[in-house]
Amino acid sequence: MSALAGSLADLIDTIETSPVADRDITARALAYVRDGVLTGEGPTTAGRVHFSRSLDRDDAAWCERILTATAVARQPVSRAEAEALFQIDAAATERVDNGRFDDLLAKAVVHHAAAASGLPVPPRAVALAPDTAIESWAPARAADISVDVLEWIAAQMRGKRHGNRKLGAMVAGLAGAAAALPLAQSLPAFTDLAL
Known part of the structure; x- marks a missing residue:
């Protein structure tokens, strides 16, 4: 096992066995997935053929495993994650x-x-599950979401080659509902991102 794999193994052990952990640990574990996607090499790609700049089912499974681990299961997703x-x-x-x-x-x-806007959220295992519809728990009104958080999401999505349709549609709905707010003028055209 390489030093890199040992470090990921330590992070995984901490988030899967500890009753609670700092969410920065999960963000660091996700960085290993990012590096594996970029290079096609590393501990998250070990034992399988993986092309650089490609994201496959195993990469998505790594992300889900990390995000729903025991230590962070009851904490909201952090900005770092x-x-x-x-x-x-x-x-x-x-x-x-x-x-x-x-x-x-x-x-x-x-x-x-x-969560960053002070709203209650379901546990990660429920909210992030493939069979849970995002609309079943996500806020429906833009007024409920912090302007700073909406601006942060807009900055993250601006200029991306391929937009996330589900996220783009959700944010477009929130931005559309907030058309009367001054924030709406500073957001990118989410309808373009959602296409």
């Missing part, structure tokens, strides 16, 4: 995961946005 997911999204120019990562990214970002 959401940023790590945006970095993975940007690193992947090819997708062979049947849409699972895009679903996970959208749910994790909205989970963070709602």
